[in-house]
């Protein structure tokens with residue numbers, strides 16, 4: 001639940017390890033951990049395991065709520081058929097150091113798991129999680145959250161936001177959950193002053209100014225409608241000619257949420273398992289009859305764009321992209337969603 005007035009505090013940087021140590025007995029802390037040149041959100045047992053000097057995690061922290069592979073239930077078959085529901089995790093987690101764009105992505109995918117059917121697997125983990133964000137002081141070359149009404153220092157979808165303002169963190173408490181987490185460790189925090197608030201604003205402005213790439217869609221509603229008029233344009237074929245269909249753009253996207261459900265069985269027992277899926281794979285829409293409504297790569301490339309920038313806004317009044325830049329950074333053939341969308345705006349109906 002959001003708070004009506006956001007409380008603002010200061011946490012000295014040298015007190016951060018103490019704070020983490022104080023909350024570790026109650027919560028499993030997932031934090032950015034460096035492995036080789038990549039950063040992953042992983043459970044940590046002590047503050048020294050995490051790195052806060054990072055741009056963004058390669059796999060978005062949606063993976064903490066929506067596991068890449070998850071057992072929904074197990075069963076026995078044959079004479080004694082029995083279904084054993086998987087026990088839902090009751091551990092309380094803190095996702096520490098999550099970026100504002102990744103937190104926004106969770107708000108974007110929430111309706112998928114709540115609107116028509118309440119998905120207990122996702123919801124249990126989501127409800128048990130506290131999101132402690134870290135402002136993105138140094139956006140990367142492909143960050144473009146500001147093109148989609150985001151900000152590198154927005155507390156909007158977070159329980160708590162920390163902003164590095166020098167030798168201390170500016171701490172914004174944006175929900176009851178966030179307040180409760182700080183309440184138990186209050187002795188480490190002091191109220192922020194007006195000078196601290198100004199420093200945070202300055203840091204945010206500097207970060208916003210450092211975002212050099214912009215997706216040039218002046219009016220989001222008009223662009224959503226524009227896509228309706230260019231569905232059959234040859235433009236999509238030219239984009240698809242480069243695509244390898246590897247699916248990296250979807251697996252690593254914080255708003256992609258498609259999954260497949262499979263049974264893994266032996267003669268007398270089995271498990272029903274949910275796994276991430278990708279609309280960039282031809283099997284994704286393959287019917288049992290052999291018919292495939294998206295037979296060509298062009299159909300799949302176009303679908304990825306339309307799902308994020310046309311179908312999702314129509315269904316949920318939100319663009320399903322937060323401008324994190326992961327799909328650009330990791331596409332092996334440099335397909336660039338900023339260019340794809342900007343140029344789509346110029347295609348004649």
Ligand code: SF4
Nearest residue numbers: 253321322324325327
């Ligand atoms: S489409 Fe690309 S830029 Fe947008 S949220 Fe997904 S990975 Fe990030």
Ligand code: SF4
Nearest residue numbers: 243244246247249331
């Ligand atoms: S990452 Fe690039 S090559 Fe791979 S499926 Fe996505 S757009 Fe195609």
